[in-house]
Amino acid sequence: MLLSAEISMYPLAETYIPPIDGFIEKLNTYADLKVETFPTCTVIMGEQQRVMAVLQDAMTWSHEKYGKAIFVTKFILDYEAL
Numbered sequence: 001m002l003l004s005a006e007i008s009m010y011p012l013a014e015t016y017i018p019p020i021d022g023f024i025e026k027l028n029t030y031a032d033l034k035v036e037t038f039p040t041c042t043v044i045m046g047e048q049q050r051v052m053a054v055l056q057d058a059m060t061w062s063h064e065k066y067g068k069a070i071f072v073t074k075f076i077l078d079y080e081a082l
Helices: 017-027 048-066
Strands: 002-011 034-037 042-047 069-077
Touching: 002 017, 002 048, 017 034, 017 042, 017 048, 042 048, 048 069
Parallel strands: none
Antiparallel strands: 002 042, 002 069, 034 042
């Protein structure tokens, strides 16, 4: 099933731009997903299980590299957001 996920990242750090840029760059390394970045969020689209696995992997990677962050996400099933 198709899944579109809109995600916004709020790093709990004084310098917040590098973690956001790093997270977006990480999301763009997954060639099997569509990724579109906007000023306040990034939209990821693909097969549901793959999108969820990528989000889990990317959030874990971000935490290990940059520390704590808040992720606000909206999910839309069976919808092509891009």
